[in-house]
Amino acid sequence: MKPEVDQILNLSAMQMLGTLAPLLPQGYATGSASLLAFMMMLSAQEYDRAADIRVAENADMRALFAALAPKVHGDLRQNLEAAAATEDASLKISALDAGNAELRKLLAELHEAVEEDATANTRIWTVLRAMADRRVLKLPGQ
């Protein structure tokens, strides 16, 4: 599609900031319009990277589960092994998010279970830090 969605969002934000917001009454209206424009710019960032972030996170968590499942027992181990064997069936954001939420829930359980194991703890934090890094949003001008 031309123009792309991120370009539409960015140019619309500039239009809102430069042309529309100055026409509004000073105060809450201009402040809110500016913030909405800001979020349109953040949405433009997210449009391009959203699927990539989720696919990468889900892959990281599955690999982690496969590696650390042997360290736990019972239902948690079975759940980790089953989750490690799953795949993202769709690249729709809603589908990726649903899978991501399931994996995050398991990740929290796994972390609590093996936190005292220094090697496992370090591996989990490596994944968590990568997840946090990917999700950080850059403000316009940064």
Next chain:
Amino acid sequence: MSEDISERLAIYLSGKLGHTVEVANLSRIPGGASRETYRFRARYNGQDRGLILRRDPPASLIETERSAEFRAYQAFHGLGLPVPEPIALELGTAALDRPFFVMAEIENCAVGSIVAAEPYGAHRQKICEQFFTTLGKIAKADPASIGLADFDGVHDVTTTWKHELERWEKVILEDEREPQPIARAAIRWLRKHPPPPAQKISVVHGDYRSGNFLFDGEGDIRAILDWEMAHLGDPLEDLGWALDPLWSNGMLGRDEAIAIWERASGLTVDRAALPWWEVFASLKGLAIWISAANEYAEGRNSDPVNAFSGWYCLAFHNKVLADRLGGAA
């Protein structure tokens, strides 16, 4: 809507102040998502003064005690700190449909943006020194002597950390819309590494940071705002929050800020305790942003501040916590 509020507000203030009050130029201004904030002129008894109305939104972001917020304004305004004069508190819904309070407007001032690279310009040093000096004075104040001994919180210096951690853990558990593994890990870390007992129990502002104070063109702080999360607790809670990276843009470095705070408070920062409160600050931030995201997603409060907080700020604090706790793993 504004005209309707103006008329009803005038009737209310006339009864409260004992004079016929005319309300003019009422307009909504930015003031966070937890209260609707309006500026207006009040004309009565030969006066023409600017006032601020803070009214509850249809759904409040964090359930906060309005009378406590108002009493904090009263106490610290009375102590001579830069805090707007509180005028009236109304907890009923008859006057303006929702509870509200009215305070003096501090005119011709600016707010430092948390997203601006240099929010304080040439007055940076002066403003930042006043910022940490005033925070030190809040810590120094004796809650009982300013009438706030019955404030929310605990008086036990050994358990105040636990009380606050449980408060915000509950918010996360109730409001999270997706699992938050970094928040869960941070909660466990905070439990496993409790801080030393507080040196004293102080009034904690609860949201003392850039964006919540007004400064004038001479670089003087004229108003500390947003006392809605004020409570009793460890004064290091406010210091940890004020030092958080989310609002450190344009602020002083950590060591200089701590030295100023120590001089004003008469306390010595326990360097072993402060990191706990800094991690707690980022977790508390996560809790607030998670709550904001939930309010927005549920359609209870569509203020764009909630969307921004629940997205940008949430991602920011997840990274801060992952770097702090994961870096040491």
